Amino acid sequence: MDNELSTQPHGIHDVEIQEWLESLDSVLESSGPEVAAEILERLRAHATVNGIDLPFSANTPYANTIPVRLQPLFPGDQELERRIKSLIRWNALAMVVRANRVEHNIGGHISTYASAATLYEVGFNHFFRARSEEFEGDTVYFQGHASPGMYARAFLEGRLSAQKLENFRRELKPGGGLSSYPHPWLMPDFWEFPTVSMGLSPLMAIYQARFNRYLEDRGMKPVTDAKVWAFLGDGETDEPESLGAITLASREKLDNLIFVVNCNLQRLDGPVRGNGQIIQELESAFRGAGWNVIKVLWGSEWDPIFERDAEGLLVKRMGELVDGEYQKLVVSSGAYVREHFFGSDPRLLQLVEPMSDESLRRLRLGGHDPRKVYAAYKAAVDHKGSPTVILARTIKGYGLGEAGEGKNVTHQQKKLNEDELREFRSRFGIPLNDVDCIEVPFYRPPEDSVEIQYLRARREALGGYVPKRSIRAKPLAADHDELFKEFHEGSEGREVSTTMAFVGMLRKMLKDAEIGKLIVPIVPDEARTFGMESLFRTAGIYSSVGQKYEPVDVNTLLYYKEAKDGQILEEGITEAGSMASFIAAGSAYATHGINTIPFFIYYSMFGFQRIADFIWAAADMRTRGFLLGGTAGRTTLSGEGLQHQDGNSQVLALPVPNIKAYDPAFAYEIAVIIQDGIRRMYKDGENVFYYITVMNEPYAMPPMPGNVKDGILRGMYRFRPAANPKAKLRAQLFGSGAILNEALRAQEILETKYGVAADVWSVTSYKELYNDGNEAERWNRLHPGEKPRVPYVAKCLADAPGVLVAASDYLKTLPNMISKWMPRHLASLGTDGFGRSEGRSSLREFFEVDSRYITLATLHELFVDGKIERCVLDKAVKDLGINPDKANPVIS
Ligand SMILES: Cc1ncc(C[n+]2csc(CCOP(=O)(O)OP(=O)(O)O)c2C)c(N)n1
Numbered sequence: 001m002d003n004e005l006s007t008q009p010h011g012i013h014d015v016e017i018q019e020w021l022e023s024l025d026s027v028l029e030s031s032g033p034e035v036a037a038e039i040l041e042r043l044r045a046h047a048t049v050n051g052i053d054l055p056f057s058a059n060t061p062y063a064n065t066i067p068v069r070l071q072p073l074f075p076g077d078q079e080l081e082r083r084i085k086s087l088i089r090w091n092a093l094a095m096v097v098r099a100n101r102v103e104h105n106i107g108g109h110i111s112t113y114a115s116a117a118t119l120y121e122v123g124f125n126h127f128f129r130a131r132s133e134e135f136e137g138d139t140v141y142f143q144g145h146a147s148p149g150m151y152a153r154a155f156l157e158g159r160l161s162a163q164k165l166e167n168f169r170r171e172l173k174p175g176g177g178l179s180s181y182p183h184p185w186l187m188p189d190f191w192e193f194p195t196v197s198m199g200l201s202p203l204m205a206i207y208q209a210r211f212n213r214y215l216e217d218r219g220m221k222p223v224t225d226a227k228v229w230a231f232l233g234d235g236e237t238d239e240p241e242s243l244g245a246i247t248l249a250s251r252e253k254l255d256n257l258i259f260v261v262n263c264n265l266q267r268l269d270g271p272v273r274g275n276g277q278i279i280q281e282l283e284s285a286f287r288g289a290g291w292n293v294i295k296v297l298w299g300s301e302w303d304p305i306f307e308r309d310a311e312g313l314l315v316k317r318m319g320e321l322v323d324g325e326y327q328k329l330v331v332s333s334g335a336y337v338r339e340h341f342f343g344s345d346p347r348l349l350q351l352v353e354p355m356s357d358e359s360l361r362r363l364r365l366g367g368h369d370p371r372k373v374y375a376a377y378k379a380a381v382d383h384k385g386s387p388t389v390i391l392a393r394t395i396k397g398y399g400l401g402e403a404g405e406g407k408n409v410t411h412q413q414k415k416l417n418e419d420e421l422r423e424f425r426s427r428f429g430i431p432l433n434d435v436d437c438i439e440v441p442f443y444r445p446p447e448d449s450v451e452i453q454y455l456r457a458r459r460e461a462l463g464g465y466v467p468k469r470s471i472r473a474k475p476l477a478a479d480h481d482e483l484f485k486e487f488h489e490g491s492e493g494r495e496v497s498t499t500m501a502f503v504g505m506l507r508k509m510l511k512d513a514e515i516g517k518l519i520v521p522i523v524p525d526e527a528r529t530f531g532m533e534s535l536f537r538t539a540g541i542y543s544s545v546g547q548k549y550e551p552v553d554v555n556t557l558l559y560y561k562e563a564k565d566g567q568i569l570e571e572g573i574t575e576a577g578s579m580a581s582f583i584a585a586g587s588a589y590a591t592h593g594i595n596t597i598p599f600f601i602y603y604s605m606f607g608f609q610r611i612a613d614f615i616w617a618a619a620d621m622r623t624r625g626f627l628l629g630g631t632a633g634r635t636t637l638s639g640e641g642l643q644h645q646d647g648n649s650q651v652l653a654l655p656v657p658n659i660k661a662y663d664p665a666f667a668y669e670i671a672v673i674i675q676d677g678i679r680r681m682y683k684d685g686e687n688v689f690y691y692i693t694v695m696n697e698p699y700a701m702p703p704m705p706g707n708v709k710d711g712i713l714r715g716m717y718r719f720r721p722a723a724n725p726k727a728k729l730r731a732q733l734f735g736s737g738a739i740l741n742e743a744l745r746a747q748e749i750l751e752t753k754y755g756v757a758a759d760v761w762s763v764t765s766y767k768e769l770y771n772d773g774n775e776a777e778r779w780n781r782l783h784p785g786e787k788p789r790v791p792y793v794a795k796c797l798a799d800a801p802g803v804l805v806a807a808s809d810y811l812k813t814l815p816n817m818i819s820k821w822m823p824r825h826l827a828s829l830g831t832d833g834f835g836r837s838e839g840r841s842s843l844r845e846f847f848e849v850d851s852r853y854i855t856l857a858t859l860h861e862l863f864v865d866g867k868i869e870r871c872v873l874d875k876a877v878k879d880l881g882i883n884p885d886k887a888n889p890v891i892s
């Protein structure tokens with residue numbers, strides 16, 4: 001035969017290769033895969049010792065990971081499941097097409113679900129277990145753009161009405177609609193996890209799986225075999241967050257985690273890797289990271305062809321094509337496939353010789369074959385010791401035919417013409433005639449149909465419906481007055497920073513009978529920065545393996561203690577990962593029915609500035625807990641300079657609707673805010689969470705004045721009134737955070753040197769004041785006949801005489817936002833501009849927020865008001881040592 005004469009590169013005869021392959025086959029048959037693997041490993045070692053250079057590759061051939069002989073029987077009624085899936089396909093498509101007929105360009109996606117339908121349906125019918133009283137349930141992150149499929153299924157399940165489907169992407173219609181993507185904020189009984197900002201959900205899923213283990217290791221929930229499933233797009237894996245934490249998952253041996261990557265080889269604009277192979281690339285990344293990788297590339301129709309291919313030519317050929325070629329092949333005719341794929345080698349052609357062109361065209365991909373997908377899921381669920389990723393090959397827009405199957409434009413396809421609709425209808429056997437189907441009606445078979453009965457029975461067997469969100473934790477009972485009382489008393493002259501004060505509170509909270517266990521301190525390698533190392537020993541650092549080594553500092557009081565039941569999540573240098581832990585802990589009241597209270601403390605500049613999208617997702621998810629921006633304040637964090645000095649985060653917190661942002665100055669303010677926060681979130685069940693900036697400047701913490709709690713929470717209160725309120729020259733000074741001390745110093749200068757009597761206010765939250773003012777304004781606009789409401793700021797300042805000056809360590813825009821509700825003009829000082837490596841006082845001079853600039857601003861306002869002479873102002877500039885020609889910090 002010709003074959004025997006053909007040779008491989010380097011002159012090896014094929015027959016020689018054939019012999020090697022046959023002997024391996026015989027070992028496999030007689031002794032099994034472990035022995036075969038051992039022999040290969042020994043051969044590899046032998047080769048290396050003998051100087052054979054074997055290039056490293058984490059890849060396996062371009063073939064299914066699970067061979068046919070290890071494929072389990074499919075346990076369901078495949079034909080019935082296909083029919084159900086077809087109905088879901090139809091309704092998902094109908095939802096998008098109808099929405100776009102009613103409202104041009106309202107959007108929606110058909111192709112993503114079309115490619116992933118089998119991946120989801122096998123999960124729904126056989127794997128995803130619902131949450132119940134007895135079992136925590138599996139946790140599923142659905143790919144955002146596939147949401148029409150989830151809605152369509154819920155419609156068949158009788159959970160969503162046709163009216164709701166009709167209002168897909170039209171949420172404001174009477175009776176409500178369906179949100180474009182998974183948003184727990186908008187559909188709190190349905191969606192659990194927001195996934196549509198791509199890359200976030202893979203990372204969140206990893207930390208969710210780890211948090212589940214944390215709860216188990218700490219004895220807070222029973223050990224179960226519940227899984228976390230994350231469905232993602234192959235294009236999505238380009239987001240750095242997607243693969244950014246995969247080594248954590250393998251390091252932690254998270255075999256409760258399964259990723260399913262829908263490898264349709266396309267993203268929005270075109271192929272993910274036209275010139276390469278995304279599946280092989282992902283395989284090597286995941287295998288290299290220690291994951292169990294299961295490739296599901298080829299459907300059952302390919303099995304007999306592989307069977308005939310004793311020489312392994314087919315696998316070899318499959319590995320040769322780049323994704324751009326594959327994309328072309330899947331939309332081409334059988335004749336084209338024969339010529340261009342099999343035609344590269346006469347022996348390959350021979351393999352498919354008995355097959356018609358039509359059957360070549362119908363060779364399915366693995367991700368569209370329920371038997372292959374089932375086998376992969378089963379293997380993933382049974383796998384022990386590492387997380388699993390399933391790389392499933394599919395076709396984007398599967399079933400859309402000319403309307404977009406596998407085309408580069410398919411992602412955006414939202415409309416189908418009459419012919420295309422009829423073709424789709426026929427292909428999936430939807431019982432609608434030629435006329436009816438062009439109306440694209442939603443179709444649900446009768447309740448007693450076999451389809452609906454089967455679908456319901458399957459879900460019943462798996463414990464109920466998915467996705468479904470419910471709040472399962474009971475509200476906390478105690479008011480915690482005792483716990484926080486000590487922090488109202490001040491530090492008796494001892495200089496402490498607000499960070500130290502907070503850590504003191506955290507230490508005490510950890511010991512509390514009711515909430516102690518629930519506290520989850522989270523820190524991205526910054527505990528020492530915040531003086532939290534004392535907690536290492538007392539609370540312990542969580543480690544799933546305990547501590548396998550004697551820590552170098554074991555003889556010290558505050559040694560680095562890792563423990564299996566450790567409470568602190570020391571995440572290492574990953575704000576994104578820490579935030580994902582915060583989200584898992586802050587949403588456990590729903591996911592697990594456990595009121596864990598996360599306190600995530602980090603360098604404030606690396607919070608909103610760096611991971612704002614995770615914070616947005618947390619907000620959407622109704623996450624509870626406290627974010628602590630440490631070392632905050634552009635001028636309060638000395639030395640670090642441009643990158644670290646944060647004058648932004650209080651502004652960046654503004655757009656997040658349900659975050660309460662505070663910039664407290666004193667320990668008692670923090671105590672009041674945290675105590676009230678715990679009440680609001682964990683007792684009253686409000687969907688808010690907190691951002692509190694804490695600083696590292698030490699100063700004496702005063703005792704709490706009477707009657708200020710309400711003011712602290714609402715955003716401002718008068719901290720120190722003027723000594724001589726009858727004075728002719730009057731002013732109101734507003735300070736926040738550490739800058740409040742500058743206002744207090746200015747108060748003294750103004751009084752002693754210029755005879756100005758100033759009241760000093762602590763503004764704890766410009767955001768609260770801003771929201772309150774807007775709310776009053778809005779209410780008045782909508783209720784002109786009623787007694788107007790007065791914004792809290794206006795109420796506070798109604799009888800406050802004199803000029804108004806505000807200073808904070810953040811942008812000037814913060815005080816300016818509320819100035820319209822003030823009785824007179826407001827002069828705002830703030831830290832707009834890039835930071836500098838400098839000491840505190842120089843920084844405050846540079847940004848013009850120190851006591852001297854507050855004094856000058858006050859005098860200037862008095863001068864403009866005609867209350868003081870120009871010469872007083874000129875002299876003050878000199879006396880205060882201010883250089884009028886100094887560069888503007890905003891642009892220097
Ligand atoms: C962070 C982010 N960037 C961009 C988008 C817009 N976007 C939505 S879907 C998509 C392509 C998705 O491709 P892939 O991940 O392969 O999913 P497929 O639809 O092919 O399953 C893009 C760019 C987004 N949703 N999130």
Ligand SMILES: [Mg+2]
Nearest residue numbers: 234235266267
């Ligand atoms: Mg894709």
